[in-house]
Amino acid sequence: MDFFILYWILVLVITAGLVSASVFCIVALTDLEADLVNPIDLARRLNPLFSTDVSFHSALCLLFLYFLVFICIGNYLNYINIINYYKNIYLYMYMLFTGQNKIFAADIFKLLPVYKRRYAIKIAFYIVTFFLYLYWFIYYLVNTHASPALKTMKIPVY
Template sequence: MGYLLVWVLFFFVVVALLALVVYQLMCLADLEFDYINPYDSASRINKLIFPEFVTQAVLCFLCLVTGHWVMALLNVPYMYYNVRLYMRRQHLIDVTEIFNLLSREKKIRIFKLAYLIFLLFVSLFWMIWNVLEEDEHEF
């Protein structure tokens, strides 16, 4: 039962990450279609950068602590990218440059979204696998 709870926790953490990235992508799309001004868009996205980084770090830490090495290795590239952005001080969106970097920022968020969907399917697969495995041991 413990492994199932861990995979459910992984699943919900990945869903939270997906929600953060989708909201950032929606803010960029609103900016592109001129529904929101650059200052509001940049401030909304910048408020979500640190929660995204912390949530991803927590997911990677949980994978390491629980001994799920494959899932931890799958999280390493995303973690490395976030750390690299933070160390180069490129993690926040500049209000004055947001229109020049709009297509680049959207592509980054779309790539993150695709990567997180992959992680979601992996965690869902392992969650279902553990449910079926526990059902076999009960009979």
């Protein structure tokens, strides 16, 4: 079995995990807005997710850099992925140095729109990247493991 197949499957699994974690955060913040969850419980649930989000996204970026997929693929979305990675690291370091690395239950209501907008942008970005990575995975499979007749087959236009 080809090693790059496992590589693309790992990339897709990490991206799917990032999408599901961001969706969980949006649902939890919406539940808080609808007064279905206690702010203390919400802060306890969401605080560990930010550091895991940064660590999984950094692992994804390191996978791309290790295998030099940026050169092979050549699309601009991977460079935006690196920019998103640096933004996450900056936010994490800023929150860590200012002592705001946790969501506090007392001031979560005034920061609720900021968190919702941040996670909505993350969801949109991760969904787009998931489908692009899926496309590149299928493209890799067809170009490396398909028969030559399948690669040159013309699709009839009606």
